[in-house]
Amino acid sequence: MPTRALDAAAYLQAFVLSGVVTVLALRAYLQATGFPQLGGGGLHVAHVLWGGLLLAVGLGVAMVFLGGGPRTAGAIIGGIGFGLFIDEVGKFVTARTDYFYAPAAGIIYGAFALLVVLTQAVRGRTGRTRLTPAERTANALDLVLSGLPGGLTDRRRIAALRLVQGTGPTTEAAMVQLLDAVPRREPPPVRFWQRAADRARRLAAWAAARRWLVWPVVVYLVVEPVGTVIAVAVDGVTGELDQQREWGAVLGTSVAALITAVLSVRAAWLLHRNRTGAFGLFKLALLVDLLFGQIFNFTVNQFGAVFAVALDLALLGVVTAEHRRLRRAAPSSGFPR
Template structure:
């Protein structure tokens, strides 16, 4: 006879894996953190250069702004830990982002033995740190959808945070959308809970918000213009080739003999070569596969943004911000055209 097989014993609760509940607006908080940090670094560098690189302190003391950065990061974390709701989380993300910007701006002092604030690769390190944060933000934004339990938990969090000051109609609609499909019992309970929360009128639109919205609409409008597509394609084909030729000419004429960061120059050259190959392949595929061609153009820009610009900032310091802005705009144009072409593809038969 075969021995009887006993059913597996359930694991104790403390042995089960506990997955933290994700916040529905997590990507927005990360984005606020990154943007405030980037603005802080650029503002600090611009101010210090305009003021002649002043120092706070005297009598042998030097109060580095990395200390203020650590303090502001602690304040931002404290705001998010102490207060409830999306507003304090956003405020904590912005304050923490400003602190992180002050902190990372002095990275050159902590990766060199001589504590050199002007260490050339520091600009590339700063850019790489923010690029990784942007990738993390996009990964959080593009992850799988929230589970039903997470949607209910976020709906409750939004509702309870509105108990002291009330909820706007927009917030109420967002809560009901979160629990949609969770079952009649949950939906009815949420409606009753919302009825118990006071209503609040939406706050007036700030003047800076109007200008930000107008600028955002202008950028979207520009990136969707069809007449911009072909100049962008030409630029993608010409720009990396010009970079490669310029480096070769500098090597031939001896201009690069004074360059201290040869590794960064090789990185710029490698990124330009990869971008050129991808762009040429995309141009070759334009006639027979436009969707695939613009996918290659998009990949070429991503290679330059995530790899080439790290070395570009090392070589050109913060003068590379202009090139970064151009690349971001080109990525917007290419992405908009790729999406348009993808929507026009005929649906595959099942």
């Protein structure tokens, strides 16, 4: 079996994020400029070609150079290429090569949603405690060897030593000797984007810790899907649904809203008896909407559905934080889980 990389999930995350940003930025640019075409004389250089080129460049960077830096760069370049590629999926699933094919937005969202699920699955399988001693040793060696040209910071030295803890005295002693042979390097200055990311994490942690924020979230999670189901039913009675072109997407949105509503109402009913179980159901309801309902929402509302996804992700952060807090508190407090 191939050796698993400890940072595999981080590389996949960089790939996904760069792809998502590329699609959103490209759609915004094309909308603002009136969808210009590169070429002339009957030729059109579609950006799917640039996507394929960048995918190849990203793969080449990861294959040619050693270390986490080139792998991250390769993942970002490849993610940009994938974003340029998947943005034109409408041309390849329609006989008339229709870039504006309505379900294309849902297909793009679904592709990235599957990549996020894959990233989380990889993250769960490649944690430090999930790797075998041999895999942890291999990852520690990879980390150390990638620092030979420019040296290793103290933080990365400590990370390498932690990886080989418990693998045996011989391996641990050999790692110490190897680290002694690698030059030391001062940590690089903190980049502006790192400071921005730290501020965002602190803000998210602060928001998740506000108990007063939990109850508005609970009310929204119950009211919004129930309201969606009622609105679709009313549109069906009044004949408004007859104007919809994407009936399949409307049906999918309705089914997802109904499932989400049932889960949310059930969770609200459980709140007074089993708060941990209730917030587990709220979390499940949000995941159903994110991984199923939003695919059809993008088909119906196109890229205007981005706001709904962002809101779902924010709500998921609050609900997940509260669910974790309740699970930690339940054994010590004696309250039912």
